[in-house]
Amino acid sequence: MRILNIPNLSLIFFAGMIHLFTLQTAAAEEQDDNTSVTIIEPSKKVSQPNSATVDAENFELGLFYGSLSVEDFATNPVKGIYLNYHITSNLSAQVSYGSSDVGRATFEDVVGGDFLSEKDEEFSYIQVQAGYQILHGRSFLGAKRRFNSYLYVMGGIESVQFARNDEIGFSFGARYKLVLTDSLTLNIDLQDHIFEREFIADKKFTNNIEFTIGLNALF
Amino acid sequence: MEYWFQRILLNIKYFVILFFCTCISSTFAEQASEGSTIPEQSVDIDTEYFDVGIFTGLLNIEDFNSELVKGINMTFNANEDFFIQFNYLEANASLSSFELSQGRFFAEDDRTFTHFDFLLGYNLFLGEHFMSDSITRLSSFYLVAGIGDTEFGGEESFTYTLGLGYQIAVQRNILVRIDFRDYIYKTNIIGENNSTHNTQLSAGVSFLF
Amino acid sequence: MQNSKRQSSMTGAIRNFCMKPSTNLCQFIGLLIICLYSIPINAADSHPPPPLQLKVIDPYIELHTGPGVGYPIFYTIEQGDNVIVLTKRTAWYELKTLDGQTGWAKASQVARTLLPTGEPVDLPSISYGDYLKNSWRVGFKAGEFTGGELSGSDTFSYSVGFRPLSWAGVELEFGNFFNSEIKGSYQSLNILFEPYSEWKLSPVIIVGKGSMKLDSQPELLPLNIDKNNFTTYGISVNYYIGRNFVLNSGFQKYTLSTDFNDERLERWNIGFNAFF
Numbered sequence A: 001m002r003i004l005n006i007p008n009l010s011l012i013f014f015a016g017m018i019h020l021f022t023l024q025t026a027a028a029e030e031q032d033d034n035t036s037v038t039i040i041e042p043s044k045k046v047s048q049p050n051s052a053t054v055d056a057e058n059f060e061l062g063l064f065y066g067s068l069s070v071e072d073f074a075t076n077p078v079k080g081i082y083l084n085y086h087i088t089s090n091l092s093a094q095v096s097y098g099s100s101d102v103g104r105a106t107f108e109d110v111v112g113g114d115f116l117s118e119k120d121e122e123f124s125y126i127q128v129q130a131g132y133q134i135l136h137g138r139s140f141l142g143a144k145r146r147f148n149s150y151l152y153v154m155g156g157i158e159s160v161q162f163a164r165n166d167e168i169g170f171s172f173g174a175r176y177k178l179v180l181t182d183s184l185t186l187n188i189d190l191q192d193h194i195f196e197r198e199f200i201a202d203k204k205f206t207n208n209i210e211f212t213i214g215l216n217a218l219f
Numbered sequence B: 001m002e003y004w005f006q007r008i009l010l011n012i013k014y015f016v017i018l019f020f021c022t023c024i025s026s027t028f029a030e031q032a033s034e035g036s037t038i039p040e041q042s043v044d045i046d047t048e049y050f051d052v053g054i055f056t057g058l059l060n061i062e063d064f065n066s067e068l069v070k071g072i073n074m075t076f077n078a079n080e081d082f083f084i085q086f087n088y089l090e091a092n093a094s095l096s097s098f099e100l101s102q103g104r105f106f107a108e109d110d111r112t113f114t115h116f117d118f119l120l121g122y123n124l125f126l127g128e129h130f131m132s133d134s135i136t137r138l139s140s141f142y143l144v145a146g147i148g149d150t151e152f153g154g155e156e157s158f159t160y161t162l163g164l165g166y167q168i169a170v171q172r173n174i175l176v177r178i179d180f181r182d183y184i185y186k187t188n189i190i191g192e193n194n195s196t197h198n199t200q201l202s203a204g205v206s207f208l209f
Numbered sequence C: 001m002q003n004s005k006r007q008s009s010m011t012g013a014i015r016n017f018c019m020k021p022s023t024n025l026c027q028f029i030g031l032l033i034i035c036l037y038s039i040p041i042n043a044a045d046s047h048p049p050p051p052l053q054l055k056v057i058d059p060y061i062e063l064h065t066g067p068g069v070g071y072p073i074f075y076t077i078e079q080g081d082n083v084i085v086l087t088k089r090t091a092w093y094e095l096k097t098l099d100g101q102t103g104w105a106k107a108s109q110v111a112r113t114l115l116p117t118g119e120p121v122d123l124p125s126i127s128y129g130d131y132l133k134n135s136w137r138v139g140f141k142a143g144e145f146t147g148g149e150l151s152g153s154d155t156f157s158y159s160v161g162f163r164p165l166s167w168a169g170v171e172l173e174f175g176n177f178f179n180s181e182i183k184g185s186y187q188s189l190n191i192l193f194e195p196y197s198e199w200k201l202s203p204v205i206i207v208g209k210g211s212m213k214l215d216s217q218p219e220l221l222p223l224n225i226d227k228n229n230f231t232t233y234g235i236s237v238n239y240y241i242g243r244n245f246v247l248n249s250g251f252q253k254y255t256l257s258t259d260f261n262d263e264r265l266e267r268w269n270i271g272f273n274a275f276f
Helices: A006-032 A106-111 B003-010 B012-033 B097-102 C002-019 C021-043 C128-133
Strands: A059-069 A075-086 A091-101 A122-141 A145-162 A165-181 A184-199 A202-218 B050-060 B066-077 B082-092 B112-130 B136-152 B155-169 B174-187 B194-208 C052-056 C060-064 C073-078 C082-089 C092-097 C102-106 C136-147 C154-165 C168-178 C182-193 C201-216 C226-242 C245-257 C262-275
Touching (some): A059 A184, A075 B194, A122 A165, A145 A184, A145 B112, A184 B194, A202 B050, A202 B097, A202 B194, B050 B082, B050 B174, B082 B136, B112 B155, B155 B194, B155 C154, B155 C168, C060 C092, C073 C092, C073 C102, C201 C245, C226 C262
Antiparallel strands (some): A059 A075, A075 A091, A091 A122, A122 B112, A184 A202, B066 B082, B082 B112, B112 B136, B155 B174, C052 C082, C060 C073, C092 C102, C136 C154, C154 C168, C168 C182, C182 C201, C201 C226, C226 C245
16 A cells, blocks of 8 residues: 555546546446447556656756865855756766855964965865766655655865965765755755865865755756 | 772773663663563564664864774664764874974874764654665664764863764665764864864764664 | 973873773774673573564554655555564564565554464563663763852763662762863762652752862863862752653752862753663
8 A cells, every 4th residue: 555645646536536527428328328338448547656856857056055174274164056967867967166264273363373365265166076876765754754865976076276275176975865846956965175285385185074055946 | 099080081981882781781671571471472572773883084173184083883773763872983183284384282192083972863864765776775864963072182172063964774784874073172272262163074884783 | 390291291101001092992892892792692592582473453554664654654464464573673663474575563553463372462662660660770961060160161971870769779970071271070979869750750859979080181281180079969850751761950069178168069960861
C-alpha cells in the first residue's frame, strides 16, 4: 500500500470520476441497445505521485551565504552568487562568485600595525566547478514533508584575490541539495579553498574552509 | 601529591568512555532483565543504538594554520530525532606565517590542539538514498550543538560547538559521515579575551552495533 | 623565575606523559577497544537465541522503509499474520513477514502482539517505572559561577551517583572551571535528597563537601596552586525525558575556606544524566 501525496489525490479523484462516467455511459448504452453492446474501455491513467524534481529545467541561479575561515585569519561571513547548469542527470557545471570581508587578524591588532590595506582584506573568488552526483533519493522533514535530495561531490578551479595575492587555486567539497518546489532548490555546501598565498614573506598552500547555504531558482 | 588531581582531570576522557560503556551496558541489561515474567522464552532482540567511529579532516585554527585533524567519536541514538555524541580530536599546530616572521607564541609542548566535547544532535532530515545500484540506504542530515573543552597554547578553555553533517549507511552497520564543526572559545594567547571560531571539515567512518 | 621554570618543567613532564598526541590517542583507543570487547560478553550467549516470532492482534501494523515517521509505508501486515522480529533501533523494530517483506514498525504497534503461545510479549523497554528502579547514574553538567570571586567562570563537571533508596542517593562529582585568568578543578562528594522521585518533574536537595584547586592561566604565568576545602548546598530540579535519561537544572552555594576568610561562591547549572 503506497501512501499517495495529498495534491495528487485530486488527480486520482478526477481519474476516478472519468472512470465512473465512462462506466455509466457504457451501462446506459447497454440498456438502450440490446443487440449490440459497445464496451468503452476507460483510459487507465493514474498519475504517479511525484515530489518536485529537477526534470526539464537545466539552469539554476542562486544566492548563497555562509562562513569562510581564512588560514591565519578569522572566520567571517561570505556571500555570493552562482549559476549552475545540469549537463546530464549526474554531472553539473557551476560558475560562482563569492566574497568575504576578512578584516584584520588578531596579531595585527596586537602589533598595532596593518599588514594589509583595506582593499586587500577582502577574500574574493571566481570559481568554475564541476559537480558529480553520487547519491539521489528522498529526505523527510518530520512526518509530512518529503523532498527529493541529492548528494554531489564538487571540485573546481578558481581565481582567488586576497592579501595582495591573485592566484589560481582549487577547491573541493560536497553539496547536499534539496528540491523544495518545482522551481526552488536549497543547497548546503561544504568546501575547502586551497590556494598558494604569500603573506609576511611566507609562501604556502592555505586551506580555507567554507560552509554556505544557498537558494536557487530553476529555469 | 597535588598533581594526582590534575592527572585525574587530564584523564577525564576516560570517565566519558565509562559513561558510554554504562549506557551500552544499560541497554543490554534492560534486555537481560526482561523476560522474567515469561520464563520459557527469553526475549533477546538485537539492538542497534551505538556507533563508534574515527574521522579525519582539516581544522582552521583561528589566527593559525590549517591543520590535519584526527579524532574518534561515539554516538548514542536516543530516538529517531535525537542522538548524543562524544568527540575527541587532536591536531598539531605548525608555525603560522606570523610566527615565522615574528617569533613563536608558545612552546612546542603546547602546540597540540586537543578538544573533546559532548554534543546533542538532531536529525533534521531523515532520508533514503540510492547509490549506483538499486539498493536503498538510510541517511540523515543533522545539526549538532554542545559543550566541551579545548586545550591549545597552554590554555584550557570551555568551548561551545556548533555543527552540521550528513551521514549515510553504506552498509547496514557502516556509516560514512561528512561533518562541519565550529568550535567557539575565548582565548588570551593573542590579544585580550578573544572569542575564536575554529572550523573543521571532516569525513569519518563509524561502525553501528 | 627559577621556581616557575622548575614548576613549568614539572608540568611539562607530566604534560609530555599525558598529553603527547600519539600516546594519548593510542591510550584512548586502547581503552575504548577494551571496553568494546567486554560488551559482547555481557549480551551474547554461547549460541544465538531462536528468532522471536510474534502474531499481530491489531487490525494492522504498518511497515515503513526506515526507522522514522517520515519514511513511506510500503506494506501493511494484517491481523493474524506472523512476523519475525529482527532488530530494534530507538523506538522502532525491524520486522520480517513470512513472505519475506522486511520493514520498520513503531515499537508501540509491535508491543501489542502475541507470542506463539498466545501470551502477550514482554518486550524490553525503559518506561518510567523501570527508570525508578535503576540505582546507578552517570551524567554531566555545565554552568557558570555567578557569585563570589569566580563570578563569570564557566564550569562543567562529570558525576557518578548511586541511589540506594528512592529518596536518597550519593554522588561523586569532578568539575573544571575556566575564565580568562583562572582555571581550576574541584571534586566533591554530595548527598542528594529526592523525596518525590516518582514525579516527572521532581525537586532535589544537595549537600556536600569537597575540595577545589585554582591555577592561573595561561601557563606562561607562574603556577599558583591553591587547594581549599568547601561545603556546598543547593537545590535542583530533575526532569525525566524518556528511556533512562533525566535533565536537571540547579543552583548551588559553595563556602570555600581559604587561609584568610570564607569565600562564598554561587553556581547554576544544567545537566544531563543517564540511569542504569
